Amino acid sequence: MTNRLVFTFVFLILISSCSLNYAKEENPEATVPEFIFSNSTFSRTEIGKTTMKFAAQKIERYKADGISVAKDVAFKTFSKDGEAETEGKSERVIADSQNELYVLLGGIEMNLVQDEMKIEAESLHFDRKNEQITSGLFQAVTIHKKDADITGTGFSASGISKTFQFLNDVFGTIETSEDEEESEGAS
Numbered sequence: 001m002t003n004r005l006v007f008t009f010v011f012l013i014l015i016s017s018c019s020l021n022y023a024k025e026e027n028p029e030a031t032v033p034e035f036i037f038s039n040s041t042f043s044r045t046e047i048g049k050t051t052m053k054f055a056a057q058k059i060e061r062y063k064a065d066g067i068s069v070a071k072d073v074a075f076k077t078f079s080k081d082g083e084a085e086t087e088g089k090s091e092r093v094i095a096d097s098q099n100e101l102y103v104l105l106g107g108i109e110m111n112l113v114q115d116e117m118k119i120e121a122e123s124l125h126f127d128r129k130n131e132q133i134t135s136g137l138f139q140a141v142t143i144h145k146k147d148a149d150i151t152g153t154g155f156s157a158s159g160i161s162k163t164f165q166f167l168n169d170v171f172g173t174i175e176t177s178e179d180e181e182e183s184e185g186a187s
Helices: 001-017 179-185
Strands: 035-046 048-060 067-078 084-096 101-112 116-128 132-134 138-144 148-158 163-174
Touching: 116 148, 138 163
Parallel strands: none
Antiparallel strands: 035 048, 048 067, 067 084, 084 101, 101 116, 116 132, 116 138, 132 148, 138 148, 148 163
16 A cells, blocks of 8 residues: 555656646747848849839848738739739738738728729738739728729629629619610610
8 A cells, every 4th residue: 555655646746747848839930020121112023024013111021931021012013015004002011922922901002004993992812823802701892993983891803804793781883874774774
């Protein structure tokens, strides 16, 4: 019995003194920027042609995941022919350039020049590989086109099909000409 009591006592001491740290060690490369740029302007050039210009008050680049975070951003993209495609601004941009995923936050204004469409929002996600722009399900987005001003939530737009849609709560104004009204009434 004494051996059993001693064994139990020693076992309890060993268990209580043993500590395992299951918390992940923080990776400083994920929390401390590798580079910080202030009042910077960048251009992207592909095959000798400028495809993008980007200016920001501050840019932080993180080595661990290749993410960049920019503040007070103005940007412009160009087609292969040098024609302006998109221009805009945002308070914040989070860019995963490797995967071509971008999040725009705050005071977003985008002008899709070739589509003659302007977009205003507080939050947008842009997937460059799939040419897809989306908002949060309940985030308001306003579209200004030549004959329409539309605001809605649950926005998505495809650069491939050149279409956009809202999933929820849509309101606005669409102007039609008399010719369009007459042809619609004749059907």
